[in-house]
Amino acid sequence: MKITVVGTGYVGLVSGACLAEMGNTVLCLDLDPRKIEILKNGGIPIHEPGLDKVVERNVAAGRLSFTTSVEEAVAFGQIQFIAVGTPPDEDGSADLQYVLSAARNIGRLMDGYKVIVDKSTVPVGTADKVKAAIADELAKRGVEIPYSVVSNPEFLKEGAAVDDFMRPDRIVVGAEDPKAIELMRALYAPFQRNHDKLVIMDVRSAELTKYAANAMLATRISFMNELALLAEKVGADIEQVRVGIGSDVRIGYHFLYAGCGYGGSCFPKDVQALIRTGDEYEQHLKILNAVEAANNAQKQVLTTKVLKRFGNDLSGKHIAIWGLAFKPNTDDMREATSRVVINDLITNGATVCAYDPVAMDEAKRIFQDQSGLTYAENPLDALKNADALVIVTEWKAFRSPDFDEIRQRLSAPVIFDGRNLYDPKMMQSIGFEYYPIGRTV
Numbered sequence: 001m002k003i004t005v006v007g008t009g010y011v012g013l014v015s016g017a018c019l020a021e022m023g024n025t026v027l028c029l030d031l032d033p034r035k036i037e038i039l040k041n042g043g044i045p046i047h048e049p050g051l052d053k054v055v056e057r058n059v060a061a062g063r064l065s066f067t068t069s070v071e072e073a074v075a076f077g078q079i080q081f082i083a084v085g086t087p088p089d090e091d092g093s094a095d096l097q098y099v100l101s102a103a104r105n106i107g108r109l110m111d112g113y114k115v116i117v118d119k120s121t122v123p124v125g126t127a128d129k130v131k132a133a134i135a136d137e138l139a140k141r142g143v144e145i146p147y148s149v150v151s152n153p154e155f156l157k158e159g160a161a162v163d164d165f166m167r168p169d170r171i172v173v174g175a176e177d178p179k180a181i182e183l184m185r186a187l188y189a190p191f192q193r194n195h196d197k198l199v200i201m202d203v204r205s206a207e208l209t210k211y212a213a214n215a216m217l218a219t220r221i222s223f224m225n226e227l228a229l230l231a232e233k234v235g236a237d238i239e240q241v242r243v244g245i246g247s248d249v250r251i252g253y254h255f256l257y258a259g260c261g262y263g264g265s266c267f268p269k270d271v272q273a274l275i276r277t278g279d280e281y282e283q284h285l286k287i288l289n290a291v292e293a294a295n296n297a298q299k300q301v302l303t304t305k306v307l308k309r310f311g312n313d314l315s316g317k318h319i320a321i322w323g324l325a326f327k328p329n330t331d332d333m334r335e336a337t338s339r340v341v342i343n344d345l346i347t348n349g350a351t352v353c354a355y356d357p358v359a360m361d362e363a364k365r366i367f368q369d370q371s372g373l374t375y376a377e378n379p380l381d382a383l384k385n386a387d388a389l390v391i392v393t394e395w396k397a398f399r400s401p402d403f404d405e406i407r408q409r410l411s412a413p414v415i416f417d418g419r420n421l422y423d424p425k426m427m428q429s430i431g432f433e434y435y436p437i438g439r440t441v
Ligand SMILES: NC(=O)c1ccc[n+]([C@@H]2O[C@H](COP(=O)([O-])OP(=O)(O)OC[C@H]3O[C@@H](n4cnc5c(N)ncnc54)[C@H](O)[C@@H]3O)[C@@H](O)[C@H]2O)c1
Pocket: 006, 007, 008, 009, 010, 011, 012, 029, 030, 031, 032, 035, 083, 084, 085, 086, 098, 099, 101, 102, 119, 120, 121, 122, 154, 155, 156, 157, 158, 265, 266
C-alpha cells in the first residue's frame, strides 16, 4: 500500500519505517527541515535502538522516503497517518493545533478517497474535529471528495519502539466506515499473523482507550511510589512488597517499580489531559489528580534525601548525577526527573556534574549554559571530588559498576539511588552509605 506519515518524531518515524519493513511504500512528511535533512542524509534525528537499521534497509529498497512538501505528501498515500505532537496547552489539555493543521492540509490538497488515520494521542472528540476541518477545506474548494477518519492510537514505548510496533500486544482501531476498517485490517495483517490482535471499536472509545492505558500505568507507578514512602517509615522493603503483590495474576509484575517519579512525553501530559477532559465534562477524576500530585512530589524525593543528609544549604557541595534521559535507551528528556533534581540541587547551592550515555546533547540544549552544571565523558569521570552520587535513570551500564572505582573518586562513599539498582545489604557490607527509594538497609 502507499502510505503517507505526517510527522517524523518517535511515533511517525518508527511507524513509517515499520510499515515500510512489511512491504508498504511510505513517504514521511515533516515540516521541520532539519529532521528531513538528517533523514535524507542517512541519519536518524532521535536515539531509538534498532531504528537506524530498519530505516536504512527500507530507504535502500526504495520503500521509505522523506519530504517537507505537503503537496507531495498529500498526493502520495491513500492512507494518511497523522503522527504529530499533541503537547500540553497552558491548562494541561492537549494542544491540537498540529493535528488540525495536518488535517487542513489534507483537506486543502486531496484529490481522491483518503483514509485519515489519527495515530497521535488525542482527546475524545478529536476525530470529529479532524473530520470537520477536512470538510471545511473541501467546502472552501467547492468540491466533494469522500474520506474516512480513523482513530488508531499508538502504544509503543520509547527505547523499545521498533519491537513494540513490529510485535504489538493489540492494535486498536476506532472506525465506523466498513471500507476504512477493511483497509486497516489489510494494512495490519502482517503484524498479527500469529493471532488476531485487531480490536475494532467506535472512534470515541478508541480515543479514550489510549488515555485509559497510560493513566492506569501511571496510577500503578504513583501507587507504588507512595507505598515506598510508607515502607521507609514503617521499616519495610518496597522491593519485597513488589514481588509479594506482583505474583498475584490479577496484579502482575509489570510496572510496579518504585522510583524517583515517572517522566517522558506521555504519562505526565496524558494524565493531565485526561484530568482536563474530566473537568470539561464535570466528571472530576479524583484518582488521577492524586496520581499527578504524587508524581510531582516524587520527583523531589531524591533532593529531599540529599538535603536531609547534608543539611539545607548545599553550598560547597558537589554532586554527581548518573542518568539524564527520562528512562534508559532514549535521548528523550521531556518531563525527565533529572531536570527537577538538577534544578533543585543547584537552587539549593550545589554544583552538579552529570553523565548520560546518550542524552547529553539534549541536556545541553535544554540547560544551555546553566551555571553550576557540567558534564562528564563517562560515568567514573562524573564522580571526581563529588560528595555523593545521585542515580536518576536505570541505564544497564549503571547496574554492575566497580564500587572500588566509585569509592576512589567520590570524596565520601554516599549514593542516592532513585531507581533501586543495588542490594542495600550488599551496599552496607562494602561500606557505602546507600539511600534507595522505599528500601530498608
Ligand atoms: N513518544 C512516544 O513514545 C509516543 C507513544 C505513543 C503515542 N505518542 C503520541 O504520538 C504523538 C507524536 O508523539 P512523538 O513523541 O512522536 O512527537 P515528536 O514531537 O517526537 O514528533 C512530532 C513531529 O511532528 C512534526 N509536525 C508537527 N506538525 C506537523 C505538520 N503539520 N506536518 C508535518 N509534521 C508536523 C514535528 O516537526 C515533529 O517532528 C503524540 O500525540 C504523542 O502523545 C507518543
